[in-house]
Amino acid sequence: MNPVPGPYRPVPAPPGSATTGTVPSGPVPAPADGQAGPDDWRTGHPAVDAAVQAIRNASGLPPADQIAQYEAAHTTLQETLATIDQA
Numbered sequence: 001m002n003p004v005p006g007p008y009r010p011v012p013a014p015p016g017s018a019t020t021g022t023v024p025s026g027p028v029p030a031p032a033d034g035q036a037g038p039d040d041w042r043t044g045h046p047a048v049d050a051a052v053q054a055i056r057n058a059s060g061l062p063p064a065d066q067i068a069q070y071e072a073a074h075t076t077l078q079e080t081l082a083t084i085d086q087a
Contacts, residue, residue, distance in 0.1 A: 051076040 042049050051073040058069035
Protein backbone atom coordinates (compact mmCIF):
# COMPACT_ATOMS: atom_id res chain seq x y z
CA MET A 1 0.00 0.00 0.00
CA ASN A 2 1.43 3.38 -1.00
CA PRO A 3 1.37 6.22 1.52
CA VAL A 4 -1.14 8.93 0.73
CA PRO A 5 0.33 12.42 0.97
CA GLY A 6 -1.52 14.76 3.22
CA PRO A 7 -0.92 18.15 4.75
CA TYR A 8 2.58 18.94 5.93
CA ARG A 9 3.29 17.44 9.33
CA PRO A 10 6.70 18.32 10.77
CA VAL A 11 8.49 15.43 12.39
CA PRO A 12 10.99 15.55 15.22
CA ALA A 13 14.67 15.38 14.35
CA PRO A 14 16.25 11.91 14.50
CA PRO A 15 17.73 10.97 17.89
CA GLY A 16 21.24 12.30 18.34
CA SER A 17 20.69 15.06 15.80
CA ALA A 18 21.85 18.56 16.62
CA THR A 19 18.68 19.92 15.03
CA THR A 20 15.98 21.14 17.36
CA GLY A 21 13.24 21.02 14.73
CA THR A 22 12.35 24.67 15.23
CA VAL A 23 12.07 27.18 12.45
CA PRO A 24 13.64 30.59 12.90
CA SER A 25 11.16 33.41 13.35
CA GLY A 26 12.94 35.81 11.02
CA PRO A 27 15.47 35.95 8.23
CA VAL A 28 18.84 34.36 8.91
CA PRO A 29 21.65 36.89 8.54
CA ALA A 30 24.14 36.30 5.72
CA PRO A 31 27.69 35.30 6.64
CA ALA A 32 30.10 38.21 7.08
CA ASP A 33 31.96 37.33 3.88
CA GLY A 34 28.72 37.20 1.88
CA GLN A 35 29.27 33.57 0.89
CA ALA A 36 26.66 30.97 1.82
CA GLY A 37 28.01 27.74 3.25
CA PRO A 38 26.53 24.23 3.28
CA ASP A 39 24.66 24.92 6.52
CA ASP A 40 23.14 28.18 5.26
CA TRP A 41 19.98 26.69 3.79
CA ARG A 42 17.36 28.81 5.56
CA THR A 43 15.24 31.05 3.38
CA GLY A 44 13.51 33.18 6.00
CA HIS A 45 10.09 31.88 4.91
CA PRO A 46 8.73 29.67 7.74
CA ALA A 47 6.83 27.18 5.54
CA VAL A 48 9.75 26.73 3.14
CA ASP A 49 12.27 26.42 5.98
CA ALA A 50 10.08 23.79 7.69
CA ALA A 51 9.79 21.80 4.44
CA VAL A 52 13.56 21.92 3.89
CA GLN A 53 14.18 20.88 7.50
CA ALA A 54 11.77 17.95 7.08
CA ILE A 55 13.73 16.82 4.02
CA ARG A 56 16.98 17.11 5.96
CA ASN A 57 15.50 15.11 8.85
CA ALA A 58 14.19 12.42 6.50
CA SER A 59 17.69 11.11 5.81
CA GLY A 60 17.63 9.29 9.16
CA LEU A 61 14.26 7.61 8.52
CA PRO A 62 13.47 4.27 6.86
CA PRO A 63 12.93 4.63 3.07
CA ALA A 64 9.13 4.30 3.26
CA ASP A 65 8.98 7.14 5.79
CA GLN A 66 11.38 9.23 3.69
CA ILE A 67 8.99 9.07 0.76
CA ALA A 68 6.11 10.36 2.89
CA GLN A 69 8.28 13.24 4.14
CA TYR A 70 9.41 14.15 0.62
CA GLU A 71 5.82 14.12 -0.64
CA ALA A 72 4.62 16.25 2.26
CA ALA A 73 7.45 18.75 1.72
CA HIS A 74 6.72 18.83 -2.02
CA THR A 75 3.06 19.60 -1.33
CA THR A 76 4.01 22.37 1.10
CA LEU A 77 6.38 23.92 -1.42
CA GLN A 78 3.75 23.74 -4.18
CA GLU A 79 1.16 25.40 -1.94
CA THR A 80 3.65 28.10 -0.92
CA LEU A 81 4.50 28.84 -4.55
CA ALA A 82 0.80 28.97 -5.42
CA THR A 83 0.20 31.61 -2.74
CA ILE A 84 3.09 33.67 -4.09
CA ASP A 85 1.54 33.56 -7.57
CA GLN A 86 -1.77 34.79 -6.16
CA ALA A 87 -0.22 37.84 -4.50
